[in-house]
Amino acid sequence: MEKQMPYSTVLRPIALLTDFGHTDAFVGVLKGVILSIHPEARIVDLCHGVSHQDIGHGAHLLDISLDYFPRGTIFCAVVDPGVGTNRRAVLVETRDYFLVGPDNGVLWPAASGNNIRRVIHLTRSRYFLARVSATFHGRDIFAPVAAHLSAGIDPGAFGPEVSDLTRFAFPEPEPFENGLILSIRHIDTFGNIGLNLTLEQFMPFAEQGFVMRINQTTINRHYDTYAAAPDKTFFVIGDSAGFVEIAVKKGHAASQLDIDKQDTGVTVTIEPCSDFKKG
Amino acid sequence: MEKQMPYSTVLRPIALLTDFGHTDAFVGVLKGVILSIHPEARIVDLCHGVSHQDIGHGAHLLDISLDYFPRGTIFCAVVDPGVGTNRRAVLVETRDYFLVGPDNGVLWPAASGNNIRRVIHLTRSRYFLARVSATFHGRDIFAPVAAHLSAGIDPGAFGPEVSDLTRFAFPEPEPFENGLILSIRHIDTFGNIGLNLTLEQFMPFAEQGFVMRINQTTINRHYDTYAAAPDKTFFVIGDSAGFVEIAVKKGHAASQLDIDKQDTGVTVTIEPCSDFKKG
Amino acid sequence: MEKQMPYSTVLRPIALLTDFGHTDAFVGVLKGVILSIHPEARIVDLCHGVSHQDIGHGAHLLDISLDYFPRGTIFCAVVDPGVGTNRRAVLVETRDYFLVGPDNGVLWPAASGNNIRRVIHLTRSRYFLARVSATFHGRDIFAPVAAHLSAGIDPGAFGPEVSDLTRFAFPEPEPFENGLILSIRHIDTFGNIGLNLTLEQFMPFAEQGFVMRINQTTINRHYDTYAAAPDKTFFVIGDSAGFVEIAVKKGHAASQLDIDKQDTGVTVTIEPCSDFKKG
Numbered sequence: 001m002e003k004q005m006p007y008s009t010v011l012r013p014i015a016l017l018t019d020f021g022h023t024d025a026f027v028g029v030l031k032g033v034i035l036s037i038h039p040e041a042r043i044v045d046l047c048h049g050v051s052h053q054d055i056g057h058g059a060h061l062l063d064i065s066l067d068y069f070p071r072g073t074i075f076c077a078v079v080d081p082g083v084g085t086n087r088r089a090v091l092v093e094t095r096d097y098f099l100v101g102p103d104n105g106v107l108w109p110a111a112s113g114n115n116i117r118r119v120i121h122l123t124r125s126r127y128f129l130a131r132v133s134a135t136f137h138g139r140d141i142f143a144p145v146a147a148h149l150s151a152g153i154d155p156g157a158f159g160p161e162v163s164d165l166t167r168f169a170f171p172e173p174e175p176f177e178n179g180l181i182l183s184i185r186h187i188d189t190f191g192n193i194g195l196n197l198t199l200e201q202f203m204p205f206a207e208q209g210f211v212m213r214i215n216q217t218t219i220n221r222h223y224d225t226y227a228a229a230p231d232k233t234f235f236v237i238g239d240s241a242g243f244v245e246i247a248v249k250k251g252h253a254a255s256q257l258d259i260d261k262q263d264t265g266v267t268v269t270i271e272p273c274s275d276f277k278k279g
Numbered sequence: 280m281e282k283q284m285p286y287s288t289v290l291r292p293i294a295l296l297t298d299f300g301h302t303d304a305f306v307g308v309l310k311g312v313i314l315s316i317h318p319e320a321r322i323v324d325l326c327h328g329v330s331h332q333d334i335g336h337g338a339h340l341l342d343i344s345l346d347y348f349p350r351g352t353i354f355c356a357v358v359d360p361g362v363g364t365n366r367r368a369v370l371v372e373t374r375d376y377f378l379v380g381p382d383n384g385v386l387w388p389a390a391s392g393n394n395i396r397r398v399i400h401l402t403r404s405r406y407f408l409a410r411v412s413a414t415f416h417g418r419d420i421f422a423p424v425a426a427h428l429s430a431g432i433d434p435g436a437f438g439p440e441v442s443d444l445t446r447f448a449f450p451e452p453e454p455f456e457n458g459l460i461l462s463i464r465h466i467d468t469f470g471n472i473g474l475n476l477t478l479e480q481f482m483p484f485a486e487q488g489f490v491m492r493i494n495q496t497t498i499n500r501h502y503d504t505y506a507a508a509p510d511k512t513f514f515v516i517g518d519s520a521g522f523v524e525i526a527v528k529k530g531h532a533a534s535q536l537d538i539d540k541q542d543t544g545v546t547v548t549i550e551p552c553s554d555f556k557k558g
Numbered sequence: 559m560e561k562q563m564p565y566s567t568v569l570r571p572i573a574l575l576t577d578f579g580h581t582d583a584f585v586g587v588l589k590g591v592i593l594s595i596h597p598e599a600r601i602v603d604l605c606h607g608v609s610h611q612d613i614g615h616g617a618h619l620l621d622i623s624l625d626y627f628p629r630g631t632i633f634c635a636v637v638d639p640g641v642g643t644n645r646r647a648v649l650v651e652t653r654d655y656f657l658v659g660p661d662n663g664v665l666w667p668a669a670s671g672n673n674i675r676r677v678i679h680l681t682r683s684r685y686f687l688a689r690v691s692a693t694f695h696g697r698d699i700f701a702p703v704a705a706h707l708s709a710g711i712d713p714g715a716f717g718p719e720v721s722d723l724t725r726f727a728f729p730e731p732e733p734f735e736n737g738l739i740l741s742i743r744h745i746d747t748f749g750n751i752g753l754n755l756t757l758e759q760f761m762p763f764a765e766q767g768f769v770m771r772i773n774q775t776t777i778n779r780h781y782d783t784y785a786a787a788p789d790k791t792f793f794v795i796g797d798s799a800g801f802v803e804i805a806v807k808k809g810h811a812a813s814q815l816d817i818d819k820q821d822t823g824v825t826v827t828i829e830p831c832s833d834f835k836k837g
Binding site for chain 2: 571573575580600602603604605606607619622623626627628631746747748782783784785786795796797798808
């Protein structure tokens with residue numbers, strides 16, 4: 001991505017990522033708060049469809065999206081099951097971006113992948129709404145801080161620098177006989193099942209042929225495009241973020257396999273199998 | 280909220296509230312109409328997930344969101360089951376805001392809570408689209424008026440001032456033995472069930488201990504934060520708008536209680552009960 | 559619509575139409591890409607709820623929305639089942655607008671209705687992202703081209719002019735005894751069933767009285783507004799885009815008739831029947 005633009009406040013759009021959905025006014029209220037503080041703020045919806053209180057899903061979406069935004073973007077990520085407890089509210093400054101949100105791991109993969117410069121503990125209540133509730137820090141703390149930051153307030157003004165940030169690690173593939181045990185990172189709106197297998201990790205399997213098993217279903221086809229695949233058949237494909245996913249053309253892989261996002265009992269494995277080399 | 284900004288047209292964002300959902304182009308068309316009239320308009324989505332034709336739901340979302348928007352915001356609220364009848368189209372100017380929409384009650388709670396200055400009956404068709412349909416006044420009347428208003432047209436130009444505005448009252452709690460009969464205001468995306476009980480009205484019950492009954496289920500726990508509550512257990516909590524709601528941590532209260540938004544046969548009561556004081 | 563505004567780059571909002579839904583970050587990433595290239599771009603969501611990979615649905619929404627946008631708007635339409643194949647990526651310049659997307663028919667009804675001036679085959683990769691994936695040309699090609707175009711790049715810079723554009727025709731009503739066989743264009747969020755019958759084509763039936771049959775259900779009522787119709791009864795009404803739809807007041811016609819968007823086995827007919835003249 002091009003990042004040659006000068007790094008000034010006019011180039012600090014605010015990108016919102018939440019699990020608030022679209023049937024309530026929560027997201028709208030965040031925007032009202034931001035515009036009340038900084039009427040010229042440029043607000044972008046990154047996504048509000050994070051699975052409810054699913055830190056891993058939020059962390060994943062933030063991580064795969066970050067690089068596509070202009071330098072100076074302020075990401076305000078509100079997936080916050082610990083709201084009202086003593087989990088910290090933080091602002092992370094990285095090489096190219098700012099990330100504002102709860103310190104529960106949701107910021108970690110994106111922040112750590114972009115060189116963390118400093119972590120600020122958000123303590124200066126003069127930058128919060130006057131009344132901070134126990135249940136909606138997105139409105140009362142994170143949106144106000146993002147707005148002030150977009151208006152040019154220095155990151156250091158929001159509180160003291162701290163030396164740590166809560167980590168979140170997606171599970172890595174685990175060895176299994178001569179293959180790997182995989183896990184599901186996310187399921188997208190098309191029903192594609194995103195796995196924790198990078199294209200690089202998949203390469204040797206793709207070259208030798210492979211058998212992937214998900215619950216009782218066996219998959220051994222691999223295509224580079226949806227269009228190349230036959231209809232109504234499970235196959236694996238590289239997704240647009242560099243990972244492998246399970247897909248069905250003119251179908252919905254997740255519902256055909258009876259898998260949903262909350263499902264934790266799914267077993268996915270991949271093993272080499274030279275019977276099924278890519279044709 | 281800070282409202283110290285000068286009150287000029289550049290500070291008049293247009294906030295859209297509708298029951299149009301996100302699977303059609305209705306909302307997009309509103310925005311196209313607005314930008315056709317005022318290319319510099321600043322459009323914000325407040326919410327498009329109002330339950331279909333549910334004036335009370337729209338009124339509630341508008342009412343709890345208003346104060347978080349900057350002074351001068353134009354709210355364009357289109358929940359309009361009476362479109363095409365002789366219900367009036369109105370513009371309400373309040374102390375801090377403008378509200379545009381059908382005169383069916385949807386504007387009342389928000390407008391009356393912010394000091395109504397004048398109510399304009401929208402009659403000047405020069406500010407509408409050239410062809411006004413019988414089914415989509417959001418596109419043909421309300422969005423155009425909001426756009427012209429954001430561009431600086433004086434409210435008085437849109438039609439004659441009238442002396443009344445259709446009222447809408449949320450039901451108040453009713454006395455019941457030594458407690459109250461409550462009703463459901465709304466159900467949010469997390470499954471939390473919002474009641475018509477303010478935190479102030481709830482205070483004496485919270486202090487003495489209470490039993491709430493919803494259909495056959497009994498609830499006697501009260502927490503200040505979601506995080507403090509045990510998993511998978513019904514409890515009551517103050518919501519971010521000053522009302523009491525029924526929630527379940529790591530659950531979905533409404534579906535677990537088999538209640539949906541349209542449900543009118545639900546009975547909710549609260550009574551004092553000193554057996555269940557907050558621990 | 560008013561189109562008197564001068565035709566300059568500041569008046570080129572980018573309107574996004576996709577089948578990406580709202581539960582992933584795909585739409586957010588498109589916006590990040592656009593703002594990375596053109597930080598001042600004015601981005602509008604037309605709709606992201608196109609049925610998955612349904613070119614006809616996308617074409618319909620684009621077609622009925624186009625005219626409501628300001629002159630110079632850049633429509634970026636990404637409904638792209640053939641992504642990664644050799645289907646062309648194109649930019650269509652029409653009398654009033656620019657349309658960017660895959661050349662699979664999705665652009666045709668809107669473009670051909672607004673006088674096509676030239677069709678550019680998008681081949682100049684300097685205007686794409688540096689790495690073009692095989693699965694997400696919305697991000698890698700269409701959004702970048704729309705962004706550069708909004709920043710003032712001349713359409714001719716994106717590739718060679720070509721002489722054809724893939725056509726897409728909605729099915730026309732077919733003769734049937736003394737009436738017509740109709741088909742379903744789309745189902746909206748309210749459950750209204752949009753037919754391929756224009757108000758003009760419906761006029762003689764409306765005047766003489768008619769019987770419409772959809773699967774086993776008979777409909778003979780016609781109202782000009784939802785409000786005029788009785789509750790819970792099927793009727794036909796002109797929609798806001800000039801077509802006829804089947805509706806139920808305080809109901810959801812599609813689910814009551816057990817019809818969904820993917821359903822292809824539905825039979826709809828209309829015949830004159832003087833027993834049922836409009837009252």
